Amino acid sequence: MLDDPLIRESGAFHEVAYPGAARxxxxxxxxxxxSRTPPRIQRRPPTAGEHxxxxxxxxxxxxxxxxxxxxxxxx
Numbered sequence: 203m204l205d206d207p208l209i210r211e212s213g214a215f216h217e218v219a220y221p222g223a224a225r226x227x228x229x230x231x232x233x234x235x236x237s238r239t240p241p242r243i244q245r246r247p248p249t250a251g252e253h254x255x256x257x258x259x260x261x262x263x264x265x266x267x268x269x270x271x272x273x274x275x276x277x
Contacts, residue, residue, distance in 0.1 A: 204228055218246050251277065 203209055217226035232241035254277045258268045271277045 216243050218243060220246050221249055 204215065209215070214231055215228035216231050218229050220227045229243060229247070235241060255268055258271070258277070259265075263271075268277070
């Protein structure tokens with residue numbers, strides 16, 4: 203479907219570089235466009251677990267506890 207010329211020309215998807223992907227991946231474009239504030243993709247979606255450390259820190263876990271969770275394979 204994503205290789206169909208009509209779909210590609212519709213602007214329904216934006217291609218974004220993504221870690222581990224051999225080529226850019228398609229992300230669904232915003233369904234509405236406003237003239238003064240047009241939507242744009244500012245960053246790619248995170249990879250699985252990419253922000254786990256930061257989230258655990260915000261929840262109050264000390265660095266040593268986060269490292270222990272990583273070593274145990276929990277996160």
